[in-house]
Amino acid sequence: MRRRSLAAWGALLPLAVIVLVGYVGTVLWTLRTSVSSSRTFPKDDFVGLQQFERLLDNDRWQHAIHNLAVYGVLYIVAAMLIGFLLAVFIDQKVRGEGALRTAFLYPYAMSFVATGLVWQWVLNPDSGLQNAMQQLGWKDFTFDWIVDQDMVIYTVVIAGTWQGAGLVMALMLAALRGIDEEIWKAARLDGIPTWRVYLSVVLPMMAPTLATVFTLLATGVVKVFDTVVAMTQGGPGTASDVPAKFIMDHLFGRANLALASAGAVVLLITVLALIAPLAYARSRQKAKGGHA
Amino acid sequence: QPLKAEVIHWWTSGGESAAAKTLAEAYKAQGGVWVDTAIALGEQARSVAINRIAGGNPPTAAQFNTTQQFRDIVDQGLLNNVDEVAKRDGWDKFLPETVLSAIRVNGHYYAAPVSIHNMSWFWFSKAAFKKAGIAEEPKSFDELFAALDKLKAAGLVPLAHGGQPWQDGIVFTATLAHYGGRDLYLKIFRDRDPKAIMSEDFKKVLLAFKKLQGYTDKGSPGRNWNDATAMLISGRAGVQIMGDWAKGEFAQARQEAGKDYGCAPGFGPRAPYIVQGDVMVFPKTSKPDQVKAQQLLASVITQPATQVAFSMKKGSIPIRTDVDASQMDLCAQIGVAAMKDKSRQLGNGEIYMTPDQNGALQDVLTSYWNRNIPVEKVQKDIVNALKS
Amino acid sequence: MSGVNIQGLSIRFGHNEVIKNLDLQVHEGEFLVLLGPSGCGKSTLLHSIAGLIDVSGGSIHIGGQDMTDAEPSERGIGMVFQSYALYPTMTVERNMSFGPRVAGVPKAEIARRVNRAAEMLQLTPLLNRKPAQLSGGQRQRVAIGRALVREAGVFLFDEPLSNLDAKLRAELRRELKLLHQTLGNTMVYVTHDQVEAMTLASRIVVMKGGVIQQIGTPSDVYEQPANLFVAGFLGSPAINLVPAKVGADGVSLEGVLPLRLAAGRVKPGQHVVLGVRPEHVRLQADGRWRATVQLVEPMGNHQVIWMTLGEQGFSVLVHDGRRIAAGDVLAFDIDESLLSVFDAASEQRLS
Amino acid sequence: MSGVNIQGLSIRFGHNEVIKNLDLQVHEGEFLVLLGPSGCGKSTLLHSIAGLIDVSGGSIHIGGQDMTDAEPSERGIGMVFQSYALYPTMTVERNMSFGPRVAGVPKAEIARRVNRAAEMLQLTPLLNRKPAQLSGGQRQRVAIGRALVREAGVFLFDEPLSNLDAKLRAELRRELKLLHQTLGNTMVYVTHDQVEAMTLASRIVVMKGGVIQQIGTPSDVYEQPANLFVAGFLGSPAINLVPAKVGADGVSLEGVLPLRLAAGRVKPGQHVVLGVRPEHVRLQADGRWRATVQLVEPMGNHQVIWMTLGEQGFSVLVHDGRRIAAGDVLAFDIDESLLSVFDAASEQRLS
Amino acid sequence: MSKRKASSQWARVGVYAFLLFAAVFFLLPLYVMLTTSFKSMEEIRLGQIFALPSSASLDAWRAAWSEACTGVSCEGIRGGFWNSVAITVPSVILPILLGAINGYALSWWKPRGGEWLFGILMLGAFIPIQVMIYPLVKLEAAVGIYSSLPGIVVVHLVFAMPIMTLLFRNYYAGLPAELFKAARVDGGGFWRIFVQLVLPMSTPMLIVAAIMQITGVWNDYILGLTFAGRENQPMTVQLNNVINTTTGERLYNLNMAATILTSAVPLLVYLISGRWFVRGIAAGAVK
Numbered sequence A: 001m002r003r004r005s006l007a008a009w010g011a012l013l014p015l016a017v018i019v020l021v022g023y024v025g026t027v028l029w030t031l032r033t034s035v036s037s038s039r040t041f042p043k044d045d046f047v048g049l050q051q052f053e054r055l056l057d058n059d060r061w062q063h064a065i066h067n068l069a070v071y072g073v074l075y076i077v078a079a080m081l082i083g084f085l086l087a088v089f090i091d092q093k094v095r096g097e098g099a100l101r102t103a104f105l106y107p108y109a110m111s112f113v114a115t116g117l118v119w120q121w122v123l124n125p126d127s128g129l130q131n132a133m134q135q136l137g138w139k140d141f142t143f144d145w146i147v148d149q150d151m152v153i154y155t156v157v158i159a160g161t162w163q164g165a166g167l168v169m170a171l172m173l174a175a176l177r178g179i180d181e182e183i184w185k186a187a188r189l190d191g192i193p194t195w196r197v198y199l200s201v202v203l204p205m206m207a208p209t210l211a212t213v214f215t216l217l218a219t220g221v222v223k224v225f226d227t228v229v230a231m232t233q234g235g236p237g238t239a240s241d242v243p244a245k246f247i248m249d250h251l252f253g254r255a256n257l258a259l260a261s262a263g264a265v266v267l268l269i270t271v272l273a274l275i276a277p278l279a280y281a282r283s284r285q286k287a288k289g290g291h292a
Numbered sequence B: 001q002p003l004k005a006e007v008i009h010w011w012t013s014g015g016e017s018a019a020a021k022t023l024a025e026a027y028k029a030q031g032g033v034w035v036d037t038a039i040a041l042g043e044q045a046r047s048v049a050i051n052r053i054a055g056g057n058p059p060t061a062a063q064f065n066t067t068q069q070f071r072d073i074v075d076q077g078l079l080n081n082v083d084e085v086a087k088r089d090g091w092d093k094f095l096p097e098t099v100l101s102a103i104r105v106n107g108h109y110y111a112a113p114v115s116i117h118n119m120s121w122f123w124f125s126k127a128a129f130k131k132a133g134i135a136e137e138p139k140s141f142d143e144l145f146a147a148l149d150k151l152k153a154a155g156l157v158p159l160a161h162g163g164q165p166w167q168d169g170i171v172f173t174a175t176l177a178h179y180g181g182r183d184l185y186l187k188i189f190r191d192r193d194p195k196a197i198m199s200e201d202f203k204k205v206l207l208a209f210k211k212l213q214g215y216t217d218k219g220s221p222g223r224n225w226n227d228a229t230a231m232l233i234s235g236r237a238g239v240q241i242m243g244d245w246a247k248g249e250f251a252q253a254r255q256e257a258g259k260d261y262g263c264a265p266g267f268g269p270r271a272p273y274i275v276q277g278d279v280m281v282f283p284k285t286s287k288p289d290q291v292k293a294q295q296l297l298a299s300v301i302t303q304p305a306t307q308v309a310f311s312m313k314k315g316s317i318p319i320r321t322d323v324d325a326s327q328m329d330l331c332a333q334i335g336v337a338a339m340k341d342k343s344r345q346l347g348n349g350e351i352y353m354t355p356d357q358n359g360a361l362q363d364v365l366t367s368y369w370n371r372n373i374p375v376e377k378v379q380k381d382i383v384n385a386l387k388s
Numbered sequence C, D: 001m002s003g004v005n006i007q008g009l010s011i012r013f014g015h016n017e018v019i020k021n022l023d024l025q026v027h028e029g030e031f032l033v034l035l036g037p038s039g040c041g042k043s044t045l046l047h048s049i050a051g052l053i054d055v056s057g058g059s060i061h062i063g064g065q066d067m068t069d070a071e072p073s074e075r076g077i078g079m080v081f082q083s084y085a086l087y088p089t090m091t092v093e094r095n096m097s098f099g100p101r102v103a104g105v106p107k108a109e110i111a112r113r114v115n116r117a118a119e120m121l122q123l124t125p126l127l128n129r130k131p132a133q134l135s136g137g138q139r140q141r142v143a144i145g146r147a148l149v150r151e152a153g154v155f156l157f158d159e160p161l162s163n164l165d166a167k168l169r170a171e172l173r174r175e176l177k178l179l180h181q182t183l184g185n186t187m188v189y190v191t192h193d194q195v196e197a198m199t200l201a202s203r204i205v206v207m208k209g210g211v212i213q214q215i216g217t218p219s220d221v222y223e224q225p226a227n228l229f230v231a232g233f234l235g236s237p238a239i240n241l242v243p244a245k246v247g248a249d250g251v252s253l254e255g256v257l258p259l260r261l262a263a264g265r266v267k268p269g270q271h272v273v274l275g276v277r278p279e280h281v282r283l284q285a286d287g288r289w290r291a292t293v294q295l296v297e298p299m300g301n302h303q304v305i306w307m308t309l310g311e312q313g314f315s316v317l318v319h320d321g322r323r324i325a326a327g328d329v330l331a332f333d334i335d336e337s338l339l340s341v342f343d344a345a346s347e348q349r350l351s
Numbered sequence E: 001m002s003k004r005k006a007s008s009q010w011a012r013v014g015v016y017a018f019l020l021f022a023a024v025f026f027l028l029p030l031y032v033m034l035t036t037s038f039k040s041m042e043e044i045r046l047g048q049i050f051a052l053p054s055s056a057s058l059d060a061w062r063a064a065w066s067e068a069c070t071g072v073s074c075e076g077i078r079g080g081f082w083n084s085v086a087i088t089v090p091s092v093i094l095p096i097l098l099g100a101i102n103g104y105a106l107s108w109w110k111p112r113g114g115e116w117l118f119g120i121l122m123l124g125a126f127i128p129i130q131v132m133i134y135p136l137v138k139l140e141a142a143v144g145i146y147s148s149l150p151g152i153v154v155v156h157l158v159f160a161m162p163i164m165t166l167l168f169r170n171y172y173a174g175l176p177a178e179l180f181k182a183a184r185v186d187g188g189g190f191w192r193i194f195v196q197l198v199l200p201m202s203t204p205m206l207i208v209a210a211i212m213q214i215t216g217v218w219n220d221y222i223l224g225l226t227f228a229g230r231e232n233q234p235m236t237v238q239l240n241n242v243i244n245t246t247t248g249e250r251l252y253n254l255n256m257a258a259t260i261l262t263s264a265v266p267l268l269v270y271l272i273s274g275r276w277f278v279r280g281i282a283a284g285a286v287k
Ligand SMILES: Nc1ncnc2c1ncn2[C@@H]1O[C@H](COP(=O)(O)OP(=O)(O)OP(=O)(O)O)[C@@H](O)[C@H]1O
Pocket: A290, A291, C132, C133, C134, C135, C136, C137, C138, C163, D013, D014, D016, D018, D036, D037, D038, D039, D040, D041, D042, D043, D044, D045, D082
């Protein structure tokens, strides 16, 4: 066992370096910066938790965190659901699979600077869908979420899902194709309706992929930035603001490195607080035995 | 051996590129080689410049704004000064005071000014005004409101606005300067005086600001400024408050100032003229030919010919008052004239406040613009935003 | 309760025709055992009955209805897969109860069935484990359990007991037989175990290379194999095959085992192969032939004696504990009436 | 060529102790067969010898060296996994040649070994297939082939023939025996097939619940089972176990089978269990007891007669073809010297 | 028989209906982008985003590719194309390879402490990368690779590590562990098992990883801008120069054309990736 670890650790060395230098290092640096009064450049002074106090006092930050929660839940659910459905339907030996797959995946390839603008147009009540539908005769059709304080975050969810669902589909598709045909046979024999097989047999078997997708989306959520900037600039007002935009605004435009770092630290702590119990439960379960 | 200068700037759109080219050509004509590093968006370009300075690979020159952040880098000792050029070319003689005070830190000149923008012009669509039966362009803020009401009555969009925080900020700046007046403007932006902020006068300004919001259309949130300008061009909207770069859009649509659209930096001959400066800074380097290149560049870009050529393409006005403005368009000529009167000049918010304060203020304003918040609370929020 | 009627079935994997124009009638309530060498197409046949692979030709009727293109779930079958195909994320209990639960069988009824199957298969203490936490034999039993709780009209069992120990296998064999007798469902059962085949089957089908060689009751197939292949395939130790040539008189055989056959079975000069089951060789002092012992295999309740007779190897089953050693020369005799005679050229039995 | 010495081995899955303080000495060149009920820990034991699971306690020496913590590849073993574990992306040929290729065996030598194994396993036409394109038995043979080409010092075979037909199994059994004799490697072999166990083993280990019950030669284990479990586990049909009570004289037994034992084996009043192998019951007209036939199972070369004697069920092996029908009453006798006697309480054999 | 045919035909119709509906939703923005790219600015100012162009013109495409001015130079977005290729090739191959190795080491060899390493890495995936830029600039400058091709590749490597490792770790955890055991008995060492057994079984994940990484690197703007150095600026810098501006004019037709052109490479990858989404890669491995 000793030797066995050695080989693996040898292979993991680059990762270890990256983690230590790239991540642990920068996290520590960020932590350090967050308790300083750094502006454009990092400063070596110590101002205590002043930045954090300011952050917690800040309406915009509060709002951004709230938006993040709404966006996070909806986006993850929607992207996973739609991605999964697309993968399942594409997996039905359909014609033109390649074209369909590309159709669902292409949004992922396009810079959001432009596609965000298109979404802005499409969702805009004057130029977009609402206008088009009204011209087509549905006079009562209204769809003006993007200019609505309370609804705008949902439009970000729509655009985000549009962009991310394709990748989820690709991941799910790869996982679906990995499931042993015999399992399908057994289920068909058991007379399980196809949807039920997906739900009760296939989905649990895809658990590792689901975990991957979830984590992927979750990191995307926490870092979501360009979607919002390109579509709404955080607006109307700050109605669709998100923490990453707050951080980026302070990092660049507002030259407040310390506050931006404090924001990143708070984000990180929030994430930690959310996943720590999960990780703990998992390790407990593992200790109790069984590979499952 | 030509003097090679790598310049980071954010003049990337069509008109801006053309303007940048005039600088490059002027520099080349005087024996330099211009190595162009164009990076879209000011924040982005500035951040790259700063990172490259931090990473030990600074450009020869970088576009910057005369902001408090500029003072930050100066304080860090990261810039070379161009005192020699300033003295030799006699900058003190032909640069407006506002510009001089912005680039001069502790008696040294740390930047070469490139252009002057006014980011709060009032633009009027003649077609829309005609439709609404407005004979004359407004000459005061009250007339503006009256015109807006008429436009509204005519079923047009009175105020074309792009609902993005920085555009909200422009409208506010215009309101504060032209409705609140020069003194209040300075008390708020320069002195950040809590008493002034809590004052009745300022409250009126805020209410006027909010009133303007009532003249925007429903689709305004998130809109780009040029889409708003397009509404003026097509005659669907009457008024826009936007920087002088809007001229480019009109020009693109082959509209002419004074004929198809009107422009005003404010109301009346003594109206404040709000100034925002683009400058070049010169990161610290000890390589002799780099220093030479920096000095040559500083000299070239401030020369009158360069200035006129640049401003015509860029839509801005020259930094020096001693140039021949006759070739320039009507709006620019109005600007040049205004710049001659020192008492009319006002810096924009960035000049007086740190980027952080400026941003915090913007956050409060954009919230106020978009939501129904009691004006008293807004006043308090502004006090807070400007405190730090 | 339903029979299976297969007609002209062909199944192809790419260019590889695995089942070739196969006809097979499984009667209602029958216990049909499929025998055949590894890779002959037994599993393929089961899968096609279940509707799990597309057939290239032919038809499959179940219970009188054409089911060639029907959904597996509509065919009323339960199946034990050779590879088990357990649901890896479900516990043993869920693996077994999943089908009935989806079918909407009442909870109590499901519990009853699962518990009965678990008890029969000795899985009760393992009901909450996942397949990954089971031993090979335990997994196999779960696979059986899953099929049993279906209570289908036709059961398809693909080597269901292969990974179980002899004792458990004997118990389960008995249980399966009992179950079959009480429920009366139709069974198609693949096995390599002769004891299973013999004790369970109402009829045995012997296949080779996707073609049926013989169908008959266990004793038919064992005692009257239709051809050399069937003869050689059944029986352990294998049948002794001795080549011979028929003499001019049409009854006497020339070769290492000269003997006389009943008239009419063979033609003069014909080359034949004699099939002599090891248990039909009697070691007796007054035997007509003698051979040298090469190897003795004690098997607990019997011994297998490997002898040589001229060039010909020869095995004999001895049931008593008498001591025999390699090198002994023993006399033996054969009852001609129990012999099988095959034509050497066509390999078919000469009736 | 190396023996395996296991001392105090314990293996735990979570709270479940599967192997309990097990000592086992496998001699060099020995053919050791592991027998035991499903789930008793045979595979686990093999995996621990191969170094594929972490042991909770104890040590494993191979060829005299402590290998408890050694890499599997360093242990000089070849293994057939119960679940095959074929490399799905490699062809049959590559599956088999992977090991030697890793070891840097010359190409020609690899080809030779692979071809020999393929021939022996009748896989030659399948060498270019992927595992997914094989039948169950074919996969199993690839798994065997992969182990064989390793030519290791110790072979660990986990039910290697379970999915093969009787004929092929018999052939391979013989080939394996031959191989073992020529190469002289140490074999640890798990099987549920009694014939395999009896014919291949130099010694048999019977396990139950992770604990060794008996180690001995095949005939030892079969004829002198150490306890009730071993007695019942071996033999098909199973040994007849008849409870009895020793009379006051210490030799006569009371119960359904009253008979007399040799003096000294039992104590007066003791409760014992008699073990009578079905083949040791002789049906003979002058037998001391009589019983009613319940069921007759014809097995080809023998029949199993299930009888009842009072309450007690009873099986008898009959080797001739005599016609026996249910309901017949038959007389039988038993040779007392072949009896096993167990203490009813401790279940241990009374020597 | 006909019953099955009929019901399955309805199912097919349902499948295609769903896919078609989804495709329309997904393709709607592309339609707007395409039509916009063919319109003139005058027409775009009318604000009829769904209308077909009155007269399709390729001018915007030509300009986007080779004429648009982005600062002093006027060569459209094509300027950075080969730079993007030069950055993308190593920044795709290295992270995927390393991610696969990490995933394999973590899930199959389970070295002590590996889970901790992985945990920290995953936590790191939640830091907005912009926050990490400044310290990384300092670090790379210290090592001497700042503003160079290796510099940007290393940065991509760092930022790709969490997701790539996660992707492969979870994928490998789902493969039959028995295979690993068999390979170890066969004497395969760490690397040989990886190369000969694990990699061939990874095709679906390799494709997904390639899709993600190619897209991510090809579309990356901020990292290339900051770390690649002036000489190696990727295509996206040009793209952003074309389409991004605060106060400059916006040529929407050109923006759309440039955006679509820039994404051509990832799109091509998506199109040809299909045949590698293979079914049942581990079939037949274990009973
Ligand atoms: N991962 C696990 N977690 C818990 N229990 C396990 C696990 N793996 C195996 N077991 C249990 O350990 C015991 C021994 O398993 P093993 O596979 O060694 O049995 P075996 O003797 O090979 O049986 P078989 O003949 O059925 O293959 C079984 O009871 C099984 O249920």
